[in-house]
C-alpha cells in the first residue's frame with residue numbers, strides 16, 4: 609500500500625502576515641491528519657518563517673526549486689540543496705511546468721537537479737506533464753516518457769523509490785480545468801507501467817501525485833483512482849481549510 613502524499617505549492621504567493629494566518633489554520637487542523645504525508649512548499653525566503661510558525665510534525669517543508677550546484681559557489685541568486693537542508697527542508701519540487709516554460713529549464717537540467725537533490729538527501733517532487741497543444745496532437749505519452757527518460761538515464765530506475773512524481777497537465781494548472789479522473793488515471797497508469805517495465809517493485813512503490821486545479825470538491829474522485837497517490841496543490845493550498853480538506857480526501 610502506498611501512503612498518499614499531498615504537497616502545497618505556494619508558488620510566488622504570500623507575505624509574513626498572510627503566512628501567519630495560513631500557518632495558524634494548518635496548525636489547528638494538523639493533528640487530525642492520518643495516513644497521509646503532507647508538505648508545504650513556500651517561497652524560499654519564507655522557509656524559515658514557516659518552520660518557526662509550524663507546530664506539527666505532520667507537516668513537512670519543501671522548496672519550489674533549487675540550484676544545480678549542490679552546496680555553494682558563485683551562482684548569484686540561487687539557493688542550493690545544502691542550504692535547503694540547513695533549514696530543515698525535506699522535499700524540493702523540480703521541473704514544474706512554470707520552471708520549464710518561463711525559465712527555460714530543460715529535461716536534462718531538471719534531471720541533473722533531481723540527481724543532486726537525491727545526493728543531498730532531499731526528496732525531489734519531479735513534475736511532468738503535457739501542454740494542451742501536445743495533448744491535442746496526441747503526443748502526451750511521448751512527452752512524458754522523454755521527461756522521465758532524462759531522469760532515468762541519470763539516476764537509474766531504482767532511485768524512483770526516493771522520487772515523487774507529480775503528473776501535472778499544463779492545461780489544467782491554475783485554469784480551473786482539471787483533468788477528468790479517467791484522463792488523469794490513464795496517464796498515471798502509463799507512468800507506472802513505464803517504470804514497471806524497468807523494475808516492477810519500484811513501480812509499485814513510487815508515489816505519483818496529480819496536480820492541476822485540485823480543489824476540495826474534486827479531490828476525492830481524483831484520489832480514488834488506482835494510480836493517483838495524492839496531489840500537488842497550487843491555488844487551493846493557500847487556504848488552510850481547502851488544503852486540509854484535500855489532505856483529508858487523500859487519507860480517506
Ligand code: PGA
Pocket residue numbers: 617776780781782783784819820821822840841842843844
Ligand atoms: P493549481 O496549481 O492547483 O493552482 O492548478 C498546481 C501546480 O501548479 O502545482
